[in-house]
Amino acid sequence: MSKVLTVIRKEYLERVRSKAFLIGTLIGPALMGLLVLGPTLVARVAEDQDRTVGVVDATGEVGAALAAKLAELGDDHVTLRILDCGGGDACVDELKALVRSEAVDAGLVIPADFFEHPKPVFYNTSVGAEVLRGDALSPALNRVLREERFKREGVAADRQTYLLASADWSSLTLTEGAEEQSNADVGIIGGIVMVMMIYFMVLVYGQQNLTVVIEEKSSRMVEVLLASLKPEELMFGKVMGIGLATLTQVAVWTLAGVALSAQGIAVGGANINLTLFGPWFWINFLLFYFLGYFLYASLFAGIGAMCNSIQDAQQFSGPLTMGLVLPIMLMMLVIKAPDQTVATVLSLVPFFSPILMFMRISVSSPPVWQVVLSWLLLGLTIWWSVKASGKLFRAGILLYGASPTWKSLAQALRS
Amino acid sequence: MTPIKPDLPPVGEPLLVVDGLAKRYGAKQAVADVSLSIPRGAIYGFLGPNGAGKTTTIRSLMDIILPDAGVMTFAGQPLTRRLRDRIGYLPEERGLYRKMTCQDQLAYLAQLKGVPRREAMARAEQWIVRMGLGDYLKKKVDNLSKGMQQKLQFAATFIFEPDLVILDEVFSGLDPLNIELLRDLILEQKQQGTTILFSTHMLAEAERLCDAVCLIEGGQKILDGPLDDIRRGFPFQMVRVAYKDGAEPPADLPGTIGRRLEEGTWRLEVEAGRDPGELLAPLAAAGPLSLFAANRPTLSEIFLAAVRRQRDGAATVERSVS
Numbered sequence: 139m140s141k142v143l144t145v146i147r148k149e150y151l152e153r154v155r156s157k158a159f160l161i162g163t164l165i166g167p168a169l170m171g172l173l174v175l176g177p178t179l180v181a182r183v184a185e186d187q188d189r190t191v192g193v194v195d196a197t198g199e200v201g202a203a204l205a206a207k208l209a210e211l212g213d214d215h216v217t218l219r220i221l222d223c224g225g226g227d228a229c230v231d232e233l234k235a236l237v238r239s240e241a242v243d244a245g246l247v248i249p250a251d252f253f254e255h256p257k258p259v260f261y262n263t264s265v266g267a268e269v270l271r272g273d274a275l276s277p278a279l280n281r282v283l284r285e286e287r288f289k290r291e292g293v294a295a296d297r298q299t300y301l302l303a304s305a306d307w308s309s310l311t312l313t314e315g316a317e318e319q320s321n322a323d324v325g326i327i328g329g330i331v332m333v334m335m336i337y338f339m340v341l342v343y344g345q346q347n348l349t350v351v352i353e354e355k356s357s358r359m360v361e362v363l364l365a366s367l368k369p370e371e372l373m374f375g376k377v378m379g380i381g382l383a384t385l386t387q388v389a390v391w392t393l394a395g396v397a398l399s400a401q402g403i404a405v406g407g408a409n410i411n412l413t414l415f416g417p418w419f420w421i422n423f424l425l426f427y428f429l430g431y432f433l434y435a436s437l438f439a440g441i442g443a444m445c446n447s448i449q450d451a452q453q454f455s456g457p458l459t460m461g462l463v464l465p466i467m468l469m470m471l472v473i474k475a476p477d478q479t480v481a482t483v484l485s486l487v488p489f490f491s492p493i494l495m496f497m498r499i500s501v502s503s504p505p506v507w508q509v510v511l512s513w514l515l516l517g518l519t520i521w522w523s524v525k526a527s528g529k530l531f532r533a534g535i536l537l538y539g540a541s542p543t544w545k546s547l548a549q550a551l552r553s
Numbered sequence: 554m555t556p557i558k559p560d561l562p563p564v565g566e567p568l569l570v571v572d573g574l575a576k577r578y579g580a581k582q583a584v585a586d587v588s589l590s591i592p593r594g595a596i597y598g599f600l601g602p603n604g605a606g607k608t609t610t611i612r613s614l615m616d617i618i619l620p621d622a623g624v625m626t627f628a629g630q631p632l633t634r635r636l637r638d639r640i641g642y643l644p645e646e647r648g649l650y651r652k653m654t655c656q657d658q659l660a661y662l663a664q665l666k667g668v669p670r671r672e673a674m675a676r677a678e679q680w681i682v683r684m685g686l687g688d689y690l691k692k693k694v695d696n697l698s699k700g701m702q703q704k705l706q707f708a709a710t711f712i713f714e715p716d717l718v719i720l721d722e723v724f725s726g727l728d729p730l731n732i733e734l735l736r737d738l739i740l741e742q743k744q745q746g747t748t749i750l751f752s753t754h755m756l757a758e759a760e761r762l763c764d765a766v767c768l769i770e771g772g773q774k775i776l777d778g779p780l781d782d783i784r785r786g787f788p789f790q791m792v793r794v795a796y797k798d799g800a801e802p803p804a805d806l807p808g809t810i811g812r813r814l815e816e817g818t819w820r821l822e823v824e825a826g827r828d829p830g831e832l833l834a835p836l837a838a839a840g841p842l843s844l845f846a847a848n849r850p851t852l853s854e855i856f857l858a859a860v861r862r863q864r865d866g867a868a869t870v871e872r873s874v875s
Contacts, residue, residue, distance in 0.1 A: 140667075141664075144665055357651065361612075361642075365644070366662070366666055
């Protein structure tokens, strides 16, 4: 066992100390931050800027009311510059000229019959100013309009708040035992993000084992090593060492992702807050990532041992990769009906469970026994795959020259 | 797990014994029936042409392949994985991790043989300095010349202070300087008491180094024993002769039992007990001589004679059966 630990230690440190690992580990969160926080930050910066809006107010009263309402709502970074030129076409032309010359950031024209036909016109030089209209001007102007109409209809001021109320939603997901408050979007989007992470990492790092083994064969190190430890031990140590290195990276990325998402980021309108996922989710994330990695990595390593070049290996690695791609294709099925028989059965298949069972855990609450069963099935399959790959290792690791065929692969497995 | 320390037999007594080893690859019988007894403290030559089954035998010894039959013992105990930690192996196909530093590389290989990490790092440094590679201690293997890499691989084989070391075709592909270097290192290790199994197809090289040998061909043992004993078993003499005009020695030379033309020189095998000098007169009578020399046979000549003797023996058996 101490020899296996020596191999694990060497493979782990070799990776963790490499520049590529450091860069990869840092670039992950940096990219995440850029993709996720970027738009929010840009919007926030834009919001905090002082903006001046030129206003042509044909009613002579809305402009002032709007300024007061903006102040009341806390949008004090928007300044209104009410043009003192009546409200005719010439006045509008003057406003347009001001907007074009960027003397003001945007222009607003309030027609004389605003309270009967509320059709204000907004002028800008870039689409970016839409944020200003949507977030600041529009809510304030709506309030001005409604309050004036309520007044005309004789509604008392204290009734206005009551009449203007919006529905205040609570969205609750029921889990076994406890009642958990969450937003359905959080589960689906957050789940998809984490599932894609499992898929991507298992594919990339699993396949890395194939390359590493082929390289080791071509470096002629194998025979020296096999004089010291069994092929199974060598393979297990390699797969484990590389696996722990990737787990380190995944852990850093995940912590960064959680920290970033705690800032309250929005992607495509849905709010992703990974901090809302409980420990059960994270235990399963790490477990399914690592078990999935181990299953595929050990098989990739076994294939690598039989082959002398990446080209040789492609005919075997292709079908194995399908085991990962297929559940991604089936993912929508599971998201739509996570607790129906089809999804349940598919999520128990060991080659699929790292993706599909984990997807079910993100969007629903599958019974604990099903989750534990999928762990066990996955564990059993790994036990089989390590044994099978050990055989491939023993048969193939000293084979140079001949390209393997499916037949020779089957022969090695039977031996 | 502490490294195992078996009780070794006295010098000269069998350290590693292989009995009835056999291995078949599909239709090919790579090793049919090989038995070896390697005395402690010796350089034991494991000899035979390419494809004779040497590497298959060695890989079985190191548990890299599983033999079909055969018993192996080391210091009187069945050869287990733990006992194999006392055996160093330098295969013909050998490499190094190019991106690792010299020290890490040696220490890693030592650890895989059971040397604790700290100790392994210290020993790696000692060996690297001793090999004259001190400047490369923390440098990557990539920076080493081929000769330097040979030294490092050699150091890796001996760093864990093995009781037995197996060297498989260590000289193949090396220039004369590197061969000289490795030969000195091997003799130095022998001086320190390490038993060495030296596998090669270059019989001349083995003759210079070995105390005892085993010759195999086609997966079968032809002969084995201490070199002196083997010579006694083949007491014939060799006469090398060449003519200025390239003529052939006369056919009816008394006391010769075989002849062969090798690089322009005739090699005549002279019956045991006869004086090779008796041939000078009849040979000189046939034409102008450019060379006449009498020597004891080389190991490869003994090997050829032994192969012939075995075939004749097999033929005799066949004849007696029919």
